[in-house]
Amino acid sequence: MGKEKKGSNRLNKAQMAEKLTGFFQTQPEETFSFKQIFRALKLTTHPAKMLAIDVMEEMAWDDFLAKVGEYAYTLNTKGQVQEGVFIRKSNGKNTFQPDDGGTPIFVSERNSMAALNGDRVKVQLLARRRNHIKEAMVVEILQRKKETFVGRLQVESDVAFLVTQENLFVHDIIIPKKALNGGQTDDRALVRITRWPDASHKNLVGEVIDVLGKAGDNDVEMNTILAQYGLPYKYPKAVEEAANKITGEITSKDLEEREDFRDVWTCTIDPKDAKDFDDALSIRKLDNGLWEVGVHIADVSHYVKEGDIIDREAQKRATSIYLVDRTIPMLPERLCNFICSLRPDEEKLAYSVIFNIDDEANVQDFRVVHTVIKSNRRYAYEEAQQLLEENGVIDGTGEPAPTPGKDGYKGEFAENIITLDRLAKLIRKQRFKNGSVKFDSEELHFDIDEKGKPIRCYFKRSKDANKLIEEFMLLANRYVAQSIGKVAKGKKAKTLPYRVHDNPDPQKFENLRQFTAKFGYKLKSSSTKGATARALNALMDEVEGKKEQKVIQTIALRSMMKAKYTTSNIGHFGLAFDYYTHFTSPIRRYPDTMVHRLLTRYAEGGRSVNKEHCEELCEHCSDMEQVAQNAERDSIKYKMVEYMGEHIGECYDAHISGIQSYGIYAEIDENHCEGMIPMRDLDDDYYDFDEKNYCLVGRRRHHVYQLGDPIRIQVAKANLERKQLDFTLAKDEAGEGSLSGKTSASRKSESASAAGKSRRSASGSGKSGKNSKRKRR
Missing domain, CATH: 2.40.50.140 (Nucleic acid-binding proteins)
Known part of the structure; x- marks a missing residue:
């Protein structure tokens, strides 16, 4: 044994290559970490390990091996x-x-x-x-990914061109004059490619299939964003006509088949400009002392039947889209704003999760049933929040309202709202205790005039009224998923679209751990979901109110995986739920409608549906969700650039929100508008990009620009065509650039100071606006 071990550590380069070749070829499908390889080949000395790493790098260079991450290899079986x-x-x-x-x-x-x-x-x-x-x-x-492109027409004497915003074409899209469809210079147009490049010609040739209107008009620009992502900007007439034929009448048969909640106090709480009320809450005290809380959801699947013309259009869209100034609905307006919308003082069909909850907000029992309801009151978030605050609820503390005075609570139905708020806060507290991750983000909002021009830019945070609704929606989604997915040992769960969220990316999480260590924080890495979430929450609590809070939150968010829809349940890391789905928004999300149909089918004794087909729909919905998010972000960028275009030359306090090799992104503290300082404008030094530490480091003067640093910027350019905002560093009184970057030496001193403070401290102490409708857990 000793001789073999000694021999393995005295191999020359050729012998090491032969040994590694045999090792990988005998296990062609496996991926091995450095540690596993060293152990298998009995490499115990440092020189032998370094030789093996060098040889594997050469093997990867020659495509014999494929590198997996930073510290693992597998045999390359993919071919050329x-x-x-x-x-x-x-x-x-x-x-x-x-x-x-x-x-x-x-x-x-x-x-x-x-x-x-x-x-x-x-x-x-x-x-x-x-x-x-x-x-x-x-x-x-x-x-081909797409066959249609959107851009601005440029019409010349003998030919026309489409100038695209993406600027990704090597050659122009040529449009023959006869294929302009009435388009003129500076019109936004949707163009279909009729001829692709080949050996005989290099240009793309297209035809105009729709003229959107003149560039610069608000409606035209918003429709351009939608068309750019292949999203619909018109509703098909045939679908609207089919929706208009639906009466919305509630029959005696409907009433016989449903639980009647029309006499139970019920309300909706939504944005003040919302029209599609897809969720409502009811509450009453039961004789046994428990609270009965009903989460009532618009029963879209009662009206939209699988495979009909409305369903096919909804499935294709998969989601409603929320641009800055408009909503592009998944369903026709007659359904989403009238028939299905849970409007006050109107009898409505709902699919409901009814909870029996004790005073400590523990769920004692629940059921998922079809109901008929009649909402007593429609609250805007601001109204519900005001009611809470007028009765002594201090927003953000997590504490319920004080007991009422001799005249009771202030405001109509105040006791019901306050009780719901109290229960929601207890549920939320328990959720965080179980490992749900705390990320309260701010969202950019605009006030728009009648022409679509932004006149005010600001950001909002969720308040108690928003969190009240969110908490009960999360609870309903969780218990619906549990009702199908949680089965006795040995039994197979029926197919359901789950909303899953995987563990953080290990490498990004390690980068976060190393980065936060420089500020004196200790982020513990763990192999279990709960421990990882608790470590993140402890970090978020520790950085709250500190100047580095925003940067650490940003990098922590970047380490998170994206949530998606799938039939393979792996749980939801961010929420710390073993079972989670989307049930509560069928007016604006197609997976919720899928879930409603499956719940009805299974309740009636139906067999499990085809998993492969359901998975295809889940993938489509996940893809469309991402496309919709991109369009929403582009509309925000457009309005941001349009708004800041009125403030060229003005200076603002900001912080560095992104670092790239080509420049610095900065976010204005006052309104959260983001722009870029190009690298060419950092002319005081030559800067190197340190990607791992999220900073730029000057070679000569050693200035460091770090993610999160405060800086003073001046608005330089606002390019609406490219949705691009350019900043420069503001000049101080002496005419020098306002450099907030610190030298690397001062950085080390500051980090050491922060770490010292952290150690001393440890030893010394023994849904808002439209966005609330589209929270994507």
């Missing part, structure tokens, strides 16, 4: 021809993303076959040149 997605960049650094999620591979323009962003392609890996990056050549375009 691969399929995946082409990613086109405006700077020419195009890449190919393999289907298996491996490392992106560079594709030069001459080897791109004029593939466009998002196209599915087949590539041939090129022979590797020493000291050069790996390259690939597109050999076939398997599927």
Whole structure:
């Protein structure tokens, strides 16, 4: 044994390569970490381990091995021809993303076959040149991502062009005069490609299929954003006509089949400008002393039948879209704003989760039933919040209202709202105790005039009234998922679309741990979900109110995975729920309608549905959710640039919100508008980009620009066409740039001071606006 161990540590380079080759070839499907490889090959000395790492790097260079993350390898079994997605960049650094999620591979323009962003392609890996990056050549375009593009028309004497906002085309989109469809110069237009580049010609040729209107008009610009993402900006007449034929009448048969809650006090709490009330709460005290709380959800599936014309359109859209100044609904207006909307003083059909809850907010029993309700009151969030505050509830403390005086609580139905708030706060407290992650984000809002022009820009935080609704919606979603997914041991759960959220990315979480350590914080890494969440919450509590709070919250959010829909339940990390789905918003989310239908089917004794088909719908809904989010962000960017365009030359206090190799992103403290300071404007030094530590470091003067640093900026440019806001560093009285960057030496001193303070402290002490409708847990 000793001789074998000694021999393994005295291998030369060729022997090490032979040993590693045999090891990987005998286990071609496995991925091994450095530790596993060292253990398997009995490498115990430092030189032997370093030799093995060097040899594996060369093997990866020669494509014999594939690197997985920073510290693991697997045998490369993919071959030289691969399929995946082409990613086109405006700077020419195009890449190919393999289907298996491996490392992106560079594709030069001459080897791109004029593939466009998002196209599915087949590539041939090129022979590797020493000291050069790996390259690939597109050999076939398997599927075009999109065939329509939106942009601004430029009409000349003999030909027209489409100027796109993405600026990702190497060659122009040419439009023959006869294919302009009435479009003129500076019109926004939607163009379909009729001829793709080939060996005989390099240009794209297209035809105008819709003229959106003149560039600069608010409606035109919002529709342009939608068209850019392939989202609908018109509702099909045939679908609206089908919706208009629905009477909304509640029959005696409907009443016989449902629990009657018309005489139970019920209310809705929504944004003040909302019209689609898809959730309501009821409350009453039972004879046994428990509180009966009903979470009542619009019964969309009663009116929209699977496979009908309305359902097909809703499925395609998958979600309502919330731009700054408008909502693009998933369902026709007659359904979402009238028939299904739980409007006050109107009898409505609902699908409800009825909870029996004790005074400590413990759920003693629940049931999921079809109901008929009649809302007594419609509250705006601001009204409900005012009612709470007038009765002594201090927002944000998590404490319930004091006991009423001799004349009771102030305001109509105040006791019901206050009781719901008290129960919600207890449920919320327990949720955080169980490991739910605390991320209270601020959201940018605009006040818009009648022409769509932003006249005020500000940010909002969720208040108690918002959290009241959120908490009961979370509770309902959780118990609905549990009712289907939680089955006796040995039994198989029926198919259901779950809303899942995976654990944080391990490498990003480690980066967060190392980054926060520089400020004196100790973030404990753990293999269990609960412990990881508790460590994050402890960190969020510790940084609250500190100057580094925003930067640490930003990096913590970046370490999180995206939530998605799937039939494979892995639980929800952010909420610390083992079972979670979306049930509470079928007016604006298609997965909720899917869940309603399945609950009805299973309650009637139906068999489980086809899992593969359900999974396809889940993937489609997850994809459409992401596309809708991108469109929403673009509308915010547009309004932000439009608003700040009125403030060119003005100076503001800001903080660094992003660091890239090409410049610094800064967010204005006053209104949260974000712009970029290009690297060319940091002319006092040559800066190196430290990606791991989120900073730029000056080579000569050693200035450091760190994520979260306070700076003083001046608004320089506002480019509406590109939705781009440019800042410069504001000049001080002496005419110098207002540099908040610190030297690396002062950074070390500051970090040491923070760490010292942290140690001394430890030893010395023994839904708002439209956004609340679209919280995406």
